[in-house]
Amino acid sequence: MKLSRKRILSFTATFLFLIVLIFTAVYLKSVADYKRSVKETTFSNLDISNVPDGAYAGEYDVDFVYAKVEVTVQNGVITNIDILEHKNGRGSRAEVVVDRIIEEQKIEVDAVSGATNSSTVIKKAVENALTGEKLKNSPLKKSRAINKINSYAYFFAHLHL
Numbered sequence: 432m433k434l435s436r437k438r439i440l441s442f443t444a445t446f447l448f449l450i451v452l453i454f455t456a457v458y459l460k461s462v463a464d465y466k467r468s469v470k471e472t473t474f475s476n477l478d479i480s481n482v483p484d485g486a487y488a489g490e491y492d493v494d495f496v497y498a499k500v501e502v503t504v505q506n507g508v509i510t511n512i513d514i515l516e517h518k519n520g521r522g523s524r525a526e527v528v529v530d531r532i533i534e535e536q537k538i539e540v541d542a543v544s545g546a547t548n549s550s551t552v553i554k555k556a557v558e559n560a561l562t563g564e565k566l567k568n569s570p571l572k573k574s575r576a577i578n579k580i581n582s583y584a585y586f587f588a589h590l591h592l
Contacts, residue, residue, distance in 0.1 A: 461494060468493040469548045472555050475562070479536055480507035482561050488515075489560025491552050496522060498549075498556040500529070509533050512557060522549025532557055 472493070482504045490499040497518040503511040512529040519525070525546035532540055538558050542550035 465493055465495045469496070469551055472551050474539055474554065474558055477538060477558060477561055479504070479509060479561065482507065487560040487563060489556045489558070489563055490516075491555040491559055493548070493552055495520060496549050496552045498553045500553065500556045500560055502557055502560040504561070509536060514553065517549070517553065519546075519549045519552075522546040525549035525553055528553050529557070 472491075484505050485503075487502045487504065488500070489502065490497070492498075495518075497516065498514065499516040501513045501515055502509060509532060512533060514526055514529060517523065517526060523546075525543045526549075528540060528543055528550045532538060532554065538554050538561075540554070542554075
């Protein structure tokens with residue numbers, strides 16, 4: 432049975448259309464999940480003056496935006512916040528939010544206009560640092576990229592073809 436050229440092209444076009452449709456649906460779902468994650472992000476009423484002196488690491492991830500920070504506390508005061516990693520779309524302007532946190536000595540500071548989601552993620556990373564474990568030595572553990580590469584390597588090493 433020989434298929435006509437027109438029929439093959441029609442089948443190929445339909446197949447490609449379905450593939451694009453599936454990828455679009457997956458992308459739109461991930462965007463909706465991202466927006467929901469940012470919207471549902473809450474902050475505790477953390478009293479920074481009760482945080483012991485030291486360097487603390489924290490991170491927060493909502494898929495499209497990710498931040499990893501190191502926060503230094505001395506005498507119950509945040510003295511420094513280093514942004515170790517900030518994955519963002521157009522939200523790099525939000526990085527000045529750490530200056531506001533240091534200036535006001537609280538996490539619930541105003542977000543940077545036009546970079547609200549990135550501001551929220553950075554603030555939550557700072558909160559996670561201050562409520563998490565104290566670092567023995569900086570910097571943080573392996574980066575997320577290395578962890579991701581290791582998980583892919585493990586997968587392919589155990590893939591039996």
